Amino acid sequence: MNTQMLNFEKNRGLIPTIIQDCQTLKVYMLGYSNKKSLEKIRRGGFVWFYSRSRKKLWMKGEESGNKLKVVNIYSDCDSDTILIKVKLIGKNVCHTGNKSCFYT
Secondary structure (H helix, E strand, O other): OOHHHOOOHHHOOOEEEEEEEOOOOOEEEEEEEOHHHHHHHHHHOEOEEEEOOOOEEEEOOOOOOOEEEEEEEEEOOOOOOEEEEEEEEOOOOOOOOOOOOOOO
8 A cells, every 4th residue: 555645644643544354344442543653564564553552653463462464555536544453362352351442
């Protein structure tokens, strides 16, 4: 994916980033990416986000060990949202201990 084609200006430099399992297609979470986090993804192959509350980059699973290995990245039709298909390295994605941040 060419990050130069993404519209970072629409949401103050951030791109909503949907994380989805590459095999089951289960949606794990929504985070936010900026240009620097996408560069880290490109270089290392694992998911990085920009934390809006802490105002810094963070790698998903850095503390828990539940990392997200990037399989593919897609941009939506407006180039203002991305979908990252991943392979979960670990047990859970959500900080609550659930596999996904979306549950009933």
